[in-house]
Amino acid sequence: MAHILKWMVRFLPEFTDLAWIPRSLKHTVTEMIEAANSRFRSFNRDAADYVLRTVRGLGRTRILELGAGAAPLSRMLAARSDAEGLELVPSDRTPDRASFQELVAHYPGRVNPCFEPVDFAQDSEPDSTAVAVFLSTFHHLPEPLRVEVLKRFTSRGIPVVILEALRPDVASFFLCLTGFIGGIRLPFAMLDRPGKLRRFFWCWFVPAVPVIIVWDGVVSVLRLWNEAQWRTAHAALQDTDVELEVEEGACVQFVRFTPRRV
Numbered sequence: 396m397a398h399i400l401k402w403m404v405r406f407l408p409e410f411t412d413l414a415w416i417p418r419s420l421k422h423t424v425t426e427m428i429e430a431a432n433s434r435f436r437s438f439n440r441d442a443a444d445y446v447l448r449t450v451r452g453l454g455r456t457r458i459l460e461l462g463a464g465a466a467p468l469s470r471m472l473a474a475r476s477d478a479e480g481l482e483l484v485p486s487d488r489t490p491d492r493a494s495f496q497e498l499v500a501h502y503p504g505r506v507n508p509c510f511e512p513v514d515f516a517q518d519s520e521p522d523s524t525a526v527a528v529f530l531s532t533f534h535h536l537p538e539p540l541r542v543e544v545l546k547r548f549t550s551r552g553i554p555v556v557i558l559e560a561l562r563p564d565v566a567s568f569f570l571c572l573t574g575f576i577g578g579i580r581l582p583f584a585m586l587d588r589p590g591k592l593r594r595f596f597w598c599w600f601v602p603a604v605p606v607i608i609v610w611d612g613v614v615s616v617l618r619l620w621n622e623a624q625w626r627t628a629h630a631a632l633q634d635t636d637v638e639l640e641v642e643e644g645a646c647v648q649f650v651r652f653t654p655r656r657v
Protein backbone atom coordinates (compact mmCIF):
# COMPACT_ATOMS: atom_id res chain seq x y z
CA MET A 396 0.00 0.00 0.00
CA ALA A 397 2.76 2.44 1.04
CA HIS A 398 4.61 1.64 -2.19
CA ILE A 399 1.52 2.34 -4.31
CA LEU A 400 0.99 5.67 -2.51
CA LYS A 401 4.66 6.63 -3.03
CA TRP A 402 4.36 5.76 -6.72
CA MET A 403 1.17 7.82 -7.10
CA VAL A 404 2.71 10.86 -5.39
CA ARG A 405 5.17 11.21 -8.27
CA PHE A 406 2.23 12.21 -10.47
CA LEU A 407 0.50 14.57 -8.01
CA PRO A 408 1.59 18.14 -8.73
CA GLU A 409 1.90 21.00 -6.29
CA PHE A 410 0.21 24.04 -7.80
CA THR A 411 3.21 26.30 -7.11
CA ASP A 412 5.18 24.11 -9.56
CA LEU A 413 2.73 24.36 -12.47
CA ALA A 414 3.79 26.58 -15.35
CA TRP A 415 0.23 27.33 -16.46
CA ILE A 416 -1.24 28.86 -13.29
CA PRO A 417 -1.61 32.66 -13.56
CA ARG A 418 1.32 34.54 -12.03
CA SER A 419 -0.98 36.55 -9.80
CA LEU A 420 -2.45 33.33 -8.35
CA LYS A 421 1.00 31.81 -7.81
CA HIS A 422 2.13 35.04 -6.16
CA THR A 423 -0.88 34.87 -3.80
CA VAL A 424 -0.25 31.20 -2.96
CA THR A 425 3.41 31.86 -2.08
CA GLU A 426 2.29 34.83 0.04
CA MET A 427 -0.11 32.41 1.74
CA ILE A 428 2.77 30.02 2.48
CA GLU A 429 4.77 32.94 3.83
CA ALA A 430 1.85 34.10 6.02
CA ALA A 431 1.24 30.56 7.29
CA ASN A 432 4.84 30.20 8.38
CA SER A 433 5.72 33.78 9.39
CA ARG A 434 2.47 35.18 10.80
CA PHE A 435 0.28 32.23 11.83
CA ARG A 436 3.25 30.11 13.08
CA SER A 437 6.78 30.96 14.22
CA PHE A 438 8.38 28.51 11.77
CA ASN A 439 10.05 31.08 9.48
CA ARG A 440 11.45 32.98 12.48
CA ASP A 441 12.92 29.76 13.93
CA ALA A 442 14.26 28.91 10.47
CA ALA A 443 15.92 32.36 10.18
CA ASP A 444 17.56 31.84 13.62
CA TYR A 445 18.85 28.45 12.50
CA VAL A 446 20.25 29.86 9.24
CA LEU A 447 21.90 32.76 11.05
CA ARG A 448 23.56 30.39 13.56
CA THR A 449 24.77 28.26 10.65
CA VAL A 450 26.28 31.06 8.56
CA ARG A 451 27.89 32.71 11.59
CA GLY A 452 29.29 29.35 12.74
CA LEU A 453 30.80 28.71 9.32
CA GLY A 454 31.98 32.29 8.75
CA ARG A 455 29.96 32.68 5.54
CA THR A 456 28.31 35.93 4.48
CA ARG A 457 26.20 35.02 1.45
CA ILE A 458 22.85 33.22 1.67
CA LEU A 459 21.26 31.70 -1.43
CA GLU A 460 17.52 31.46 -0.75
CA LEU A 461 16.55 28.88 -3.40
CA GLY A 462 12.94 28.40 -4.53
CA ALA A 463 12.33 31.60 -2.58
CA GLY A 464 8.72 32.32 -3.57
CA ALA A 465 7.97 35.69 -1.91
CA ALA A 466 11.46 35.48 -0.24
CA PRO A 467 10.39 35.25 3.43
CA LEU A 468 13.86 34.30 4.67
CA SER A 469 15.57 37.26 2.98
CA ARG A 470 12.79 39.53 4.25
CA MET A 471 13.27 38.36 7.84
CA LEU A 472 17.05 38.47 7.84
CA ALA A 473 17.24 41.83 6.06
CA ALA A 474 15.17 43.38 8.87
CA ARG A 475 17.43 42.03 11.66
CA SER A 476 20.31 44.06 13.04
CA ASP A 477 22.16 40.86 14.10
CA ALA A 478 22.19 39.79 10.43
CA GLU A 479 24.05 42.88 9.23
CA GLY A 480 26.89 42.18 6.82
CA LEU A 481 25.08 39.28 5.15
CA GLU A 482 24.19 39.34 1.46
CA LEU A 483 20.79 37.77 0.79
CA VAL A 484 20.21 36.27 -2.64
CA PRO A 485 16.65 35.03 -3.27
CA SER A 486 15.91 33.19 -6.51
CA ASP A 487 13.19 30.99 -7.99
CA ARG A 488 12.33 29.12 -11.16
CA THR A 489 9.41 31.57 -11.52
CA PRO A 490 10.76 34.64 -9.74
CA ASP A 491 8.28 36.78 -7.83
CA ARG A 492 9.75 40.00 -9.24
CA ALA A 493 7.31 42.27 -7.41
CA SER A 494 8.35 40.92 -3.99
CA PHE A 495 12.04 40.92 -4.95
CA GLN A 496 11.80 44.54 -6.15
CA GLU A 497 10.07 45.59 -2.94
CA LEU A 498 12.87 44.00 -0.87
CA VAL A 499 15.57 45.73 -2.92
CA ALA A 500 13.81 49.07 -2.38
CA HIS A 501 13.52 48.49 1.39
CA TYR A 502 16.97 47.01 1.97
CA PRO A 503 19.31 48.35 -0.73
CA GLY A 504 22.68 46.61 -0.71
CA ARG A 505 21.47 43.77 1.54
CA VAL A 506 19.06 41.92 -0.73
CA ASN A 507 20.45 41.07 -4.14
CA PRO A 508 17.82 38.88 -5.89
CA CYS A 509 18.15 36.96 -9.15
CA PHE A 510 15.44 38.46 -11.36
CA GLU A 511 15.98 35.78 -14.02
CA PRO A 512 14.66 32.23 -13.45
CA VAL A 513 17.01 29.93 -11.49
CA ASP A 514 16.22 26.21 -11.47
CA PHE A 515 18.14 24.69 -8.57
CA ALA A 516 17.72 21.23 -10.08
CA GLN A 517 19.75 22.19 -13.15
CA ASP A 518 21.66 25.45 -12.93
CA SER A 519 25.19 24.34 -12.39
CA GLU A 520 27.30 27.21 -11.08
CA PRO A 521 26.40 27.59 -7.41
CA ASP A 522 28.50 30.13 -5.56
CA SER A 523 31.11 28.24 -3.53
CA THR A 524 31.39 30.98 -0.88
CA ALA A 525 27.71 30.81 0.10
CA VAL A 526 25.30 28.73 2.12
CA ALA A 527 22.38 27.24 0.15
CA VAL A 528 19.02 27.37 1.91
CA PHE A 529 15.86 25.52 0.84
CA LEU A 530 12.95 26.89 2.88
CA SER A 531 9.82 24.69 2.47
CA THR A 532 11.15 23.84 -0.98
CA PHE A 533 13.47 20.83 -1.10
CA HIS A 534 10.57 18.35 -1.21
CA HIS A 535 9.55 19.90 -4.58
CA LEU A 536 12.48 18.06 -6.16
CA PRO A 537 11.54 14.70 -7.67
CA GLU A 538 13.10 11.96 -5.50
CA PRO A 539 15.55 10.68 -8.11
CA LEU A 540 17.14 14.18 -8.31
CA ARG A 541 17.51 14.90 -4.62
CA VAL A 542 20.83 13.19 -3.92
CA GLU A 543 22.23 14.54 -7.19
CA VAL A 544 21.40 18.12 -6.16
CA LEU A 545 22.83 17.61 -2.65
CA LYS A 546 25.99 16.24 -4.22
CA ARG A 547 26.32 19.17 -6.63
CA PHE A 548 26.28 21.70 -3.80
CA THR A 549 28.28 19.84 -1.15
CA SER A 550 30.97 18.65 -3.57
CA ARG A 551 31.77 22.34 -4.16
CA GLY A 552 32.06 23.01 -0.44
CA ILE A 553 28.61 24.62 -0.15
CA PRO A 554 26.68 23.76 3.02
CA VAL A 555 23.00 22.96 2.37
CA VAL A 556 20.31 23.90 4.90
CA ILE A 557 16.86 22.36 4.39
CA LEU A 558 14.00 23.69 6.49
CA GLU A 559 10.59 22.08 6.16
CA ALA A 560 7.44 23.43 7.85
CA LEU A 561 5.85 19.96 7.87
CA ARG A 562 6.84 16.35 8.56
CA PRO A 563 5.71 13.11 6.94
CA ASP A 564 3.26 12.34 9.77
CA VAL A 565 -0.43 12.47 10.72
CA ALA A 566 -0.13 15.69 12.79
CA SER A 567 1.23 17.53 9.75
CA PHE A 568 -1.60 16.16 7.62
CA PHE A 569 -4.20 17.66 9.99
CA LEU A 570 -2.24 20.91 10.20
CA CYS A 571 -2.52 21.19 6.40
CA LEU A 572 -6.31 20.95 6.61
CA THR A 573 -6.37 24.13 8.74
CA GLY A 574 -4.76 25.91 5.78
CA PHE A 575 -8.26 26.50 4.41
CA ILE A 576 -8.98 28.93 7.25
CA GLY A 577 -5.60 30.57 6.68
CA GLY A 578 -6.55 31.12 3.03
CA ILE A 579 -9.72 32.93 4.08
CA ARG A 580 -7.78 35.07 6.58
CA LEU A 581 -4.96 35.99 4.19
CA PRO A 582 -6.41 39.26 2.78
CA PHE A 583 -6.71 40.61 6.35
CA ALA A 584 -3.36 39.23 7.51
CA MET A 585 -1.47 41.11 4.77
CA LEU A 586 -3.16 44.50 4.77
CA ASP A 587 0.30 46.05 5.25
CA ARG A 588 1.50 44.89 1.78
CA PRO A 589 0.58 45.96 -1.75
CA GLY A 590 -1.82 43.57 -3.58
CA LYS A 591 -4.96 43.85 -1.40
CA LEU A 592 -7.45 43.55 -4.28
CA ARG A 593 -5.54 40.64 -5.80
CA ARG A 594 -5.69 38.77 -2.50
CA PHE A 595 -9.44 39.36 -2.07
CA PHE A 596 -9.92 38.16 -5.64
CA TRP A 597 -8.02 34.84 -5.24
CA CYS A 598 -9.06 34.12 -1.62
CA TRP A 599 -12.71 35.23 -1.62
CA PHE A 600 -14.16 36.01 -5.06
CA VAL A 601 -12.49 33.00 -6.72
CA PRO A 602 -11.47 31.06 -3.58
CA ALA A 603 -8.61 29.16 -5.21
CA VAL A 604 -5.98 29.91 -2.55
CA PRO A 605 -7.73 28.19 0.41
CA VAL A 606 -8.17 25.03 -1.71
CA ILE A 607 -4.68 25.06 -3.23
CA ILE A 608 -2.96 25.58 0.11
CA VAL A 609 -4.64 22.45 1.53
CA TRP A 610 -3.86 20.40 -1.60
CA ASP A 611 -0.20 21.51 -1.80
CA GLY A 612 0.22 20.88 1.94
CA VAL A 613 -1.09 17.33 1.74
CA VAL A 614 1.05 16.53 -1.32
CA SER A 615 4.07 17.97 0.53
CA VAL A 616 3.45 15.67 3.51
CA LEU A 617 3.43 12.71 1.14
CA ARG A 618 6.65 13.85 -0.56
CA LEU A 619 8.70 14.71 2.52
CA TRP A 620 11.52 12.46 3.69
CA ASN A 621 11.67 11.03 7.20
CA GLU A 622 14.88 10.83 9.23
CA ALA A 623 15.78 7.37 7.90
CA GLN A 624 15.52 8.67 4.31
CA TRP A 625 17.76 11.66 5.13
CA ARG A 626 20.32 9.19 6.53
CA THR A 627 20.11 7.07 3.38
CA ALA A 628 20.72 10.19 1.25
CA HIS A 629 23.67 11.06 3.47
CA ALA A 630 25.14 7.60 2.99
CA ALA A 631 24.99 8.18 -0.76
CA LEU A 632 27.16 11.31 -0.31
CA GLN A 633 29.93 9.73 1.74
CA ASP A 634 32.57 10.12 -0.95
CA THR A 635 32.24 13.90 -0.54
CA ASP A 636 32.81 13.76 3.27
CA VAL A 637 29.72 15.55 4.49
CA GLU A 638 28.28 15.85 7.99
CA LEU A 639 24.50 15.46 8.47
CA GLU A 640 22.34 16.95 11.22
CA VAL A 641 18.60 16.26 11.46
CA GLU A 642 16.46 18.07 14.05
CA GLU A 643 12.75 17.29 14.17
CA GLY A 644 10.06 19.05 16.19
CA ALA A 645 6.25 19.28 16.08
CA CYS A 646 5.50 19.48 12.34
CA VAL A 647 8.98 20.82 11.48
CA GLN A 648 12.28 19.47 10.18
CA PHE A 649 15.66 21.24 10.17
CA VAL A 650 18.30 19.38 8.17
CA ARG A 651 21.87 20.41 7.44
CA PHE A 652 24.51 18.87 5.16
CA THR A 653 27.91 20.43 5.92
CA PRO A 654 30.96 19.47 3.88
CA ARG A 655 33.85 18.89 6.33
CA ARG A 656 36.33 20.87 4.20
CA VAL A 657 34.26 24.09 4.49
Ligand SMILES: C[S@@+](CC[C@H](N)C(=O)[O-])C[C@H]1O[C@@H](n2cnc3c(N)ncnc32)[C@H](O)[C@@H]1O
Nearest residue numbers: 428429462463464487488514515516530531535
Ligand atom coordinates in the same frame (compact mmCIF):
# COMPACT_ATOMS: atom_id res chain seq x y z
C1 LIG B 1 6.22 25.86 -1.36
S1 LIG B 1 6.89 27.21 -2.26
C2 LIG B 1 7.99 27.86 -0.98
C3 LIG B 1 8.30 29.31 -1.19
C4 LIG B 1 9.17 29.92 -0.10
N1 LIG B 1 10.46 29.25 0.01
C5 LIG B 1 8.47 29.93 1.24
O1 LIG B 1 8.88 29.22 2.16
O2 LIG B 1 7.48 30.69 1.37
C6 LIG B 1 8.03 26.38 -3.33
C7 LIG B 1 8.77 27.29 -4.27
O3 LIG B 1 9.82 26.53 -4.89
C8 LIG B 1 9.92 26.91 -6.26
N2 LIG B 1 10.55 25.79 -6.97
C9 LIG B 1 10.10 24.52 -7.10
N3 LIG B 1 10.98 23.79 -7.81
C10 LIG B 1 12.01 24.62 -8.13
C11 LIG B 1 13.23 24.44 -8.85
N4 LIG B 1 13.55 23.27 -9.41
N5 LIG B 1 14.06 25.49 -8.98
C12 LIG B 1 13.74 26.69 -8.43
N6 LIG B 1 12.60 26.92 -7.73
C13 LIG B 1 11.75 25.89 -7.59
C14 LIG B 1 8.49 27.18 -6.66
O4 LIG B 1 8.45 28.04 -7.80
C15 LIG B 1 7.93 27.85 -5.39
O5 LIG B 1 8.07 29.24 -5.44
